[in-house]
Amino acid sequence: MSTVAMAAMFGQAFAAEVTVVSAARIHTMDVAHPQVQAMAYDDTGKLLALGDTDALLKAYPNATRIDAGKATIVPGLIDAHGHIPGLGIAMMAADLVDTRDKAEIMARLREYAARLPKDAWIVGRGWDQNDWPEKVFPSAADLDAVFPDRPVWLERIDGHAGWANTAALRAVKRDLSGDWQPDGGRIDRDANKQPTGILIDAAMLLVEDARPPLDETTGERALTIAMQSAVEHGLTGVHDAGITLAEFRRYQRLADRGAMPLRVTAMAGGDGDALELLCRDGLYKHASGRLQMRSVKLYADGALGSRGAAMLADYSDDHGNRGLELMSPEAMNAAVDKAKRCGVQAATHAIGDRGNRNTLDAYQRALGNGASGDHRWRIEHAQVLAPEDLPRLAQLHVIASMQPTHATSDMPWAEDRVGPARIVGAYAWRQLRDSGARLALGSDFPVESVDPRLGLSAAATRADAQGLPIGGWYPNEKLTAFEALRGFTLDAAFAGFAENEVGSLEVGKRADFVVFEEDPLAISPAALRDLTVDATYVDGKPVFERKK
Numbered sequence: 001m002s003t004v005a006m007a008a009m010f011g012q013a014f015a016a017e018v019t020v021v022s023a024a025r026i027h028t029m030d031v032a033h034p035q036v037q038a039m040a041y042d043d044t045g046k047l048l049a050l051g052d053t054d055a056l057l058k059a060y061p062n063a064t065r066i067d068a069g070k071a072t073i074v075p076g077l078i079d080a081h082g083h084i085p086g087l088g089i090a091m092m093a094a095d096l097v098d099t100r101d102k103a104e105i106m107a108r109l110r111e112y113a114a115r116l117p118k119d120a121w122i123v124g125r126g127w128d129q130n131d132w133p134e135k136v137f138p139s140a141a142d143l144d145a146v147f148p149d150r151p152v153w154l155e156r157i158d159g160h161a162g163w164a165n166t167a168a169l170r171a172v173k174r175d176l177s178g179d180w181q182p183d184g185g186r187i188d189r190d191a192n193k194q195p196t197g198i199l200i201d202a203a204m205l206l207v208e209d210a211r212p213p214l215d216e217t218t219g220e221r222a223l224t225i226a227m228q229s230a231v232e233h234g235l236t237g238v239h240d241a242g243i244t245l246a247e248f249r250r251y252q253r254l255a256d257r258g259a260m261p262l263r264v265t266a267m268a269g270g271d272g273d274a275l276e277l278l279c280r281d282g283l284y285k286h287a288s289g290r291l292q293m294r295s296v297k298l299y300a301d302g303a304l305g306s307r308g309a310a311m312l313a314d315y316s317d318d319h320g321n322r323g324l325e326l327m328s329p330e331a332m333n334a335a336v337d338k339a340k341r342c343g344v345q346a347a348t349h350a351i352g353d354r355g356n357r358n359t360l361d362a363y364q365r366a367l368g369n370g371a372s373g374d375h376r377w378r379i380e381h382a383q384v385l386a387p388e389d390l391p392r393l394a395q396l397h398v399i400a401s402m403q404p405t406h407a408t409s410d411m412p413w414a415e416d417r418v419g420p421a422r423i424v425g426a427y428a429w430r431q432l433r434d435s436g437a438r439l440a441l442g443s444d445f446p447v448e449s450v451d452p453r454l455g456l457s458a459a460a461t462r463a464d465a466q467g468l469p470i471g472g473w474y475p476n477e478k479l480t481a482f483e484a485l486r487g488f489t490l491d492a493a494f495a496g497f498a499e500n501e502v503g504s505l506e507v508g509k510r511a512d513f514v515v516f517e518e519d520p521l522a523i524s525p526a527a528l529r530d531l532t533v534d535a536t537y538v539d540g541k542p543v544f545e546r547k548k
Helices: 003-017 053-059 084-092 102-113 140-144 166-171 204-208 216-232 245-256 273-281 329-342 353-372 404-410 414-425 429-434 452-461 481-487 490-495 525-530
Strands: 019-027 035-041 047-051 064-067 072-075 077-082 122-127 152-156 161-164 185-189 195-201 235-243 263-269 291-299 345-350 378-381 399-402 439-441 513-516 533-538 541-545
Touching: 019 053, 019 513, 035 053, 047 053, 077 439, 077 452, 077 490, 084 122, 084 216, 084 235, 102 122, 140 161, 140 166, 140 195, 152 166, 152 204, 161 166, 161 204, 166 195, 166 204, 185 204, 195 204, 216 235, 216 245, 216 533, 216 541, 235 245, 235 291, 235 345, 235 490, 235 533, 245 263, 245 273, 245 291, 263 273, 273 291, 273 329, 291 329, 329 345, 329 353, 345 353, 353 378, 399 429, 399 490, 404 452, 429 439, 439 481, 439 490, 452 481, 452 525, 481 490, 481 525
Parallel strands: 019 064, 019 072, 077 235, 122 152, 235 263, 263 291, 291 345, 345 378, 378 399, 399 439
Antiparallel strands: 019 035, 035 047, 072 513, 152 161, 161 195, 185 195, 513 533, 533 541
């Protein structure tokens, strides 16, 4: 019996509680019924029927009617790897994204500092030395010239390096000079063994721990403003890739108050107190359906932009440097064993080819004969893979959680880092997908923009906003627009164990959807970045509506 016929049988009983939404087309991502004109859902946001508009209106004659006209509706977009607390804090800090030189950074910092109390730290995020004429790391002296007394701490765009002035370094209660290095990090030093002001990966914690702690009100505000930004860009779900127990408690309070406009699938950050909670109390899901935590985020290595990604051979543009292992193979083995023992999904940040190999080796050893089961372990980024490791993700049923805009941001310098031989295994979406690996797509915001339309476009074009390079960067790795949309919907939902609730528009699932003025599957791939978000719905209720 068709869903519309079933609706006709039961429609009168539920008519007063039903909403029927129609549009020029609804792309459902359901292979059995890929495109319909209308859908009906009850007041809890559960989809009751999909099909022809007239048939649904006949089945539900008293339903509330929403007609999106010539618009196109798609399932709610899910970012499979973002950082909501980081985005919120970045929105409240100095925005250094797209700065082209240190002078522009100083101008933005002066403007930001003028709004702060005189004794407050000056914090910012988004600088990238690869965008500057000199393309080298800055120093504390650069900041000291403008801010000699107030602590300044600026995170690099990827969050894997920090730039401090002397006042911030002085706040660290440890001598930063000499030859020692923290585990999993690096303090950059000059010829006299004095810190330059650049701290990479785990070394950043030395300054972070010296900063005044974040108060709960500010922490909750960071989550709130970031989630609102997400829904305004068409996101109905985010996999928050690594949170503390304190951040989890903030989410819980917001969920209890009904103050979460989208669904958050949180990952416990590292082998810490949030993972201990999961191991002790079991996998978590809030009654509202807006918050769950069942994963642990581990870190194999650093980032490519700061040359912290762990490589099998030297960086092509920095001989003698093979990056950083943030976890030794032994520590990773112990962590994934713990995840398996606790029934927790492992999701490991791995960017360099050595970082990815270490992760795959650890997964293979821990999963053993269970690799073909429904574990859904993930590699976050899977950015540079040795050719012999590319097929291993599919063989081990490991999900490749990848971020298309990383490729279009990194393409001006990525080949300089790894050379022409290794670049063919980098950002290898097509190779991985064709090997049988499932791709869950995201952005890694605030490293990249929270806007999923940029990811859709990058996946399908491998070109920047100006359409360069013509034809795309290593175009053989492009995805189709449909594959990109699937990566941000059904495959992202699968990666979060939520494909029975969201990711496609089907009877019994949640009415999470986005209304676009244009049809993302009927326009040029380059135009995907300019899609107009008319509205975002979660559980059948609008959480964002564009002012017209």
